Amino acid sequence: MERLTLVGRGAILNQMVEYREATLDRTFAALADPTRRALVAKLRTGSETISTLAGEFPMSLQAVIKHLDVLNDAGLITRKKTGRTVACALTPEPLERATRWLEEQQRAWDERLDRFGAYLHHLQQGVTDEPS
Amino acid sequence: MNHLETADDVVEVVKTRTFDAPLSLVWKVWTEVEHRNQWWGRPGFTTVCEHDLRPGGKMSIYMQGPDTTVLISGTVEEVIANERLVTAGVLEIDGVAALNTRLDVSFAEHAGMTSVTVRHTFWNFAGDRNDMLDGASAGWNEQMERLEAYLRGRDAS
Numbered sequence: 017m018e019r020l021t022l023v024g025r026g027a028i029l030n031q032m033v034e035y036r037e038a039t040l041d042r043t044f045a046a047l048a049d050p051t052r053r054a055l056v057a058k059l060r061t062g063s064e065t066i067s068t069l070a071g072e073f074p075m076s077l078q079a080v081i082k083h084l085d086v087l088n089d090a091g092l093i094t095r096k097k098t099g100r101t102v103a104c105a106l107t108p109e110p111l112e113r114a115t116r117w118l119e120e121q122q123r124a125w126d127e128r129l130d131r132f133g134a135y136l137h138h139l140q141q142g143v144t145d146e147p148s
Numbered sequence: 149m150n151h152l153e154t155a156d157d158v159v160e161v162v163k164t165r166t167f168d169a170p171l172s173l174v175w176k177v178w179t180e181v182e183h184r185n186q187w188w189g190r191p192g193f194t195t196v197c198e199h200d201l202r203p204g205g206k207m208s209i210y211m212q213g214p215d216t217t218v219l220i221s222g223t224v225e226e227v228i229a230n231e232r233l234v235t236a237g238v239l240e241i242d243g244v245a246a247l248n249t250r251l252d253v254s255f256a257e258h259a260g261m262t263s264v265t266v267r268h269t270f271w272n273f274a275g276d277r278n279d280m281l282d283g284a285s286a287g288w289n290e291q292m293e294r295l296e297a298y299l300r301g302r303d304a305s
Contacts, residue, residue: 039273039274040159040273041271041272041273044273118159118161121161121268121270122161122163124190125163125266125268126163127190129163129264129266131187131188132165132167132177132178132187133165133167134187135183135186135187136167136169136174136177139173139177139183140169
């Protein structure tokens with residue numbers, strides 16, 4: 017019983033570590049490469065084996081595996097071994113988080129530039145309309 | 149703050165907007181803090197900007213909201229009057245360093261109109277500040293497409 021409990025706690029801790037390490041920095045760094053983005057795009061339709069993925073890129077299996085390692089370390093994909101084949105699947109959370117963050121920054125600038133424009137306009141009106 | 153050191157830039161937001169105002173006025177309103185404090189901060193936030201407008205001069209932007217405080221502190225990296233202003237610093241949320249930020253703003257006048265291009269770069273995201281990322285979540289595929297399009301744009305530039 018005790019051993020089972022310890023194994024269980026270890027698994028939970030592992031998940032927490034993986035979750036914490038999947039920060040924005042890692043997500044963006046992992047996606048800052050066209051091959052890795054293409055790999056992520058391929059996996060959107062469902063999990064694929066490494067050999068299938070490798071067959072679709074004009075590079076060695078070793079090179080594709082290196083890119084998959086980066087995606088795996090960033091928490092963007094998971095790998096599951098079944099017999100002699102390894103299947104890769106997307107983990108949506110880090111991407112969703114990165115997209116939300118980017119959209120928030122875009123929106124913040126749109127709003128700030130709106131306020132800047134309105135303030136400019138207000139100043140210009142003040143110049144032409146005074147005295148009030 | 150040691151974990152927020154210079155690293156390769158990882159992500160940026162680029163916006164260009166044209167205003168119906170002369171360049172000299174746009175520059176003045178963008179750079180003079182008594183004007184900037186009026187428009188910079190978010191609604192509901194009190195904003196206090198300070199900067200010593202010369203290369204190496206100190207800059208800070210303090211934003212006090214109803215339940216959060218944002219402080220950006222750093223230096224002015226480049227200043228060319230009526231043309232370009234580059235600042236860089238560390239952004240803290242409630243006193244905890246969250247990320248590095250560099251803001252590169254260019255100004256240009258065309259026929260009495262002034263365009264402003266904002267290039268805002270972020271890097272060194274502190275992992276524990278993911279609560280910054282609150283927001284509504286759209287469909288997964290749609291989000292992925294937007295992120296892809298966004299990152300493709302980065303390749304092209």
